[in-house]
Amino acid sequence: MGALSAALCLLTVASKPGVAQLLVSNYFGDNVGRYSLPAGAFLGNLNGGILDGTLASRVGPDGKLYVASELTNGILRYDARTGRYLDTFASGIGFSHPTGIAFAKGAVLVGNFEKSTVSKFDSKGRFLGPLVGSQEYALDGPDVGMVVGPDGVLYVPSFNNGAVLKFDPGSGRFLGYFLSPGGIAQPRTILFRKKLVWISSDSGNQVLRYKMNGSFVDTFIQPGSNGLKGASGMAFGGDGFLYVSSWHNNKVLRYKESDGSPAGALIETGLSGPTFLTVVR
Secondary structure, X not given: OOHHHHHHHHHHHHHOOOOEEEEEEEOOOOEEEEEEEOOOOEEEEOEOOOOOOEEEEEEOOOOEEEEEEHHHOEEEEEXXXXXXXXXXXEEOOOOOOEEEEXXXXXXXXXXXXXXXXXXXXXXXXXXXXXXXXXXXXXXXXXXXXXXXXXXXXEEEEEOOOOEEXXXXXXXXXXXXXEEOOOOOOOEEEEEEEOOEEEEEEOOOOEEEEEXXXXXXXEEEEOOOHHHOOOEEEXXXXXXXXXXXXXXXXXXXXXXXXXXXXXXXXXXXXXXXXEEEEEEEO
């Protein structure tokens, strides 16, 4: 197959309705790679814009892909399906090494790692002020997995002190700890599924599960299982597997959603600090 034919084939696969793409944020590569699911074929990187230290990438309520560029202090937007650069949503004021992105009540919320704050922006990218002030309630290093849960609560992983905090995403009112400081080693991504909360532990090299009230359920992925080293990004593929980025050895690993048993690697080459995963259909 010639190069042009191969490119057209990949474009057809990427554009076909119902076909899933796995987006992989490469922190040291300063890009977001696009891969087909379940095959793992490389479809190219997000095209355009200046990314430096890419972290969370999430599809917003407007259908656009928002990407945190930590070292340029900004959020860029892309076409979620094709990966084409659209614009810079916001940059500069209100940012201090952005990591996580969440959406609530017409606002875009951004976790800032350096000053341990959560900033609030309107849908036009205008800075509305801090939702959570610097290190309030022992917040220390809000990380990539900041997310609004199915209960309408903002969950913020506090990387440096091993906590997960809860806030009202509209007012910023503190709603207590989901996990108190020291409750989990370096929490990163938070997922909700089957009335359970799944949290990746970076230095723990594992994935833990909890009930919605914060009580511990089990260790879903055992430490180091399948070669996991630096558990960071997580995403359900919709194909019966949970995908986890192993960012210290540059892999995306696959586990059975039913029991957490290892199912090999989806991606083993071409990554550079994979920290966040997003599935786009």
